[in-house]
Amino acid sequence: MPATEVTASTTQTPVIEVRGLRKSFNGIEVLKGIDLTAHKGEVIALIGGSGSGKSTTLRCLNLLEVPHEVTKLELLGEPVALNPDRHGQLSVADRRHLRGLRSRLAMVFQNFNLWPHMTLEENVMEVPVQVLGQPRAEARDTAHRLLERVGLLDKREAYPDWLSGGQQQRGAIARALATEPEVLLFDEPTSALDPELVGEVLSVMKGLAEEGRTMIIVTHEMQFAADVADRVIFLDNGVIAEQGTAQQIFQSPKNERLQQFIRAIN
């Protein structure tokens, strides 16, 4: 994708903005100051080796992991306040505000995490009904429309355990779309899939990207990242080592670690 198209397809409204994001687990710092801004309509691919901190970065964006330290954290244009507790650990000051923001973000997980005691249709309806207070009939109509879109309308009465990994992940994407989210976060959505099932999930995601949705995708699928991402961010050892258009990252990488990484995956 030529660079001019990149700037044309993204407006300059930041929907997620973090500065100086640090996160430690048991005293080991895994994120060492990440700055990340996602604009409306932008598709960002986060790549990097295992342990580079890409999943942790994504999970910090909706506060599934609470940063250790952060100088600026704005979701959907609203600052999220973090207060230190008596041990000095940060925690979210206003849970209610966070829940409101989270209902406007959506996340797709590596392990799908559909709720096994509900049918696919019920999975998709759950958040609109229980969180947004939509009437069931309306939520069911939306669920049918979304399941049709991901090619699972005929499986709407099926329980998740009856389905293949690819079907479950497509169902999870339908569930994520049910709240009309402003940003979609994908945490290695194809890593737990058998190779022949990866394609069906990626093609659904590609369709979403073409609609102009804002997406942040942690992925190992480099071809996919090259195809759909407006911007590719390479993380290494808890810092952003290089970022740019897919072409810049994959064709003319400057960072030495990135060069190694690209050689290794080719």
Next chain:
Amino acid sequence: MPKVSLFAPHRLVLMALALILCLSAAINMDWSWMERYSQDIIGGLWRTLALLTGTAIIGFLLSIPLGLAQAAGPAPLAWLARGFCTLIRGTPILLQLWLLYYGLGSVLPYIPGIRQSWLWPLLSEAWPYAMVSLSLCFAGYGGEVMRGAFKGVPNGELEAAQAMGMHPFTILRRIWLPRAIQRVLPTLNGELIMQLKATPLAATIAFIDIYAVIARIRQETYIIYEPLLLLALAYLIMAGLITLGFRYLENRTQARR
């Protein structure tokens, strides 16, 4: 499990044996007392069932917070819950029952004004003590079961709900609790049958359940075996019904995988 025909040879032999046993018991033994005591027997059965269902429901409702506190609660609450479960599981049920009935029951009357209060008619009967004691007992065992059940639900399923802005209570009600219960249905079946078999202890504090009725029949008629056989049959049927009920529930959830 492969389905074995009802008329497989070994089953036919077993059925014939059972039939012979039942017939010889019916013909050769003395069942003449049954008619005279039928009202008492039915009353006793009813009270056993009421005690079982009452204590199981109250106990199970208590076991949810007990399990939750241990699985995810703040440290002081978790310790309290663990302490309670250890205390209940580590002491005989009979002891718990007697401590409550003879211990608390003998202290209560000294509270000023209690004999005039609306509570007194309740406190001077045996069944509230049986109910409370056996409920706490079921809660103690259930709390331990639910602790494991809550912990066993994959964290990702809860994270998915969190990530979409679901309120913690909604997560508990819609996802965590139903998933936890689904996973421990077989264990709860066992706990409930143990609870059934603990109910005769209430007869020791003058609660007239089926066990107490049978004991009285034996004293009054000097007939030993027949009432005991009837008692065994009654418990067997109740345990069987519980297992059937749970099998139905398990089949319904098994269909989902």
